[in-house]
């Protein structure tokens with residue numbers, strides 16, 4: 153049975169071109185770039201090139217690119233590094249729909265005496281942006297708002313918020329882990345000070361991330377104990393990860409627009425067909441302002457986990473909007489913040505596509521879904537009579 157992978161917001165396939173590029177760096181060119189000998193030292197040039205490739209995708213200067221271990225580390229560094237650089241400021245502004253790599257960090261900091269303000273969202277997951285302006289004050293160290301939401305795909309007005317923060321002299325960070333490679337970004341024309349990305353979301357390998365730090369932005373290092381990355385992130389570099397991310401960024405730069413038109417076409421085909429053929433199904437998120445690859449759909453009166461298991465029988469991979477915590481199914485914090493009704497939040501499924509999905513795959517999913525939902529509803533104790 154072939155796998156139909158529609159869970160690309162969780163992780164992506166490593167592109168063949170990326171794999172070919174990094175293969176020698178495991179078995180032949182395995183030197184440490186910090187070594188004095190030529191064997192290790194030659195790796196430095198490849199890292200330099202990768203930094204330029206990442207910077208080119210973002211419209212940044214290579215000196216503004218810091219390689220990290222993952223998106224989570226980039227988020228932690230941005231927030232904690234900014235607080236450490238501005239010890240007199242004790243307030244953080246964020247949103248209720250951030251990934252835990254931001255939200256959990258903020259909530260932990262709250263328990264250490266910081267004031268954390270979480271902006272809410274409306275029923276479609278759009279930020280209540282009017283709340284924001286009056287909240288940014290002299291005590292605010294950082295405003296951190298994600299570029300695009302991992303569950304709904306909603307794109308947030310980060311450029312506008314960054315401008316607001318700049319006017320008040322406050323650092324602005326965005327978790328762009330889901331945005332990079334899916335929509336075009338240009339940091340040379342933006343007021344974003346800090347941006348996080350993660351290699352495994354754009355067809356590079358796991359275990360590599362980037363924190364973009366705009367020139368002049370004050371951020372204390374999070375990882376110390378080495379001179380790597382100009383002393384801004386200690387630790388021996390993940391050489392294959394870095395080189396692969398450079399290649400993945402080059403591919404994304406060449407293809408983002410073209411591929412995403414096609415990805416969006418397939419996503420829209422899938423979504424339209426599901427909403428048409430399945431009664432009591434609804435879209436979660438901002439229909440018009442979303443990532444081109446993401447569709448989050450709630451099926452009333454069925455458990456998302458049960459749908460996933462049935463899809464799995466056909467080799468179809470997606471993910472659900474509820475997580476099994478302490479033996480009970482908790483609807484996601486994002487859908488809860490949006491006020492999605494309990495019965496709908498429990499039956500939510502996220503489909504996230506990539507450039508590797510085909511029309512044939514989407515047609516097969518469209519064919520299977522109505523039967524799965526009908527079957528589960530026949531068995532459901534919650535179903536309407």
Ligand code: PLP
Nearest residue numbers: 222223224251253302329330350
């Ligand atoms: N931020 C967002 C929006 C994400 O979707 C994820 C991963 O799903 C992360 C951060 C964490 O990235 P990583 O898996 O590289 O730590």
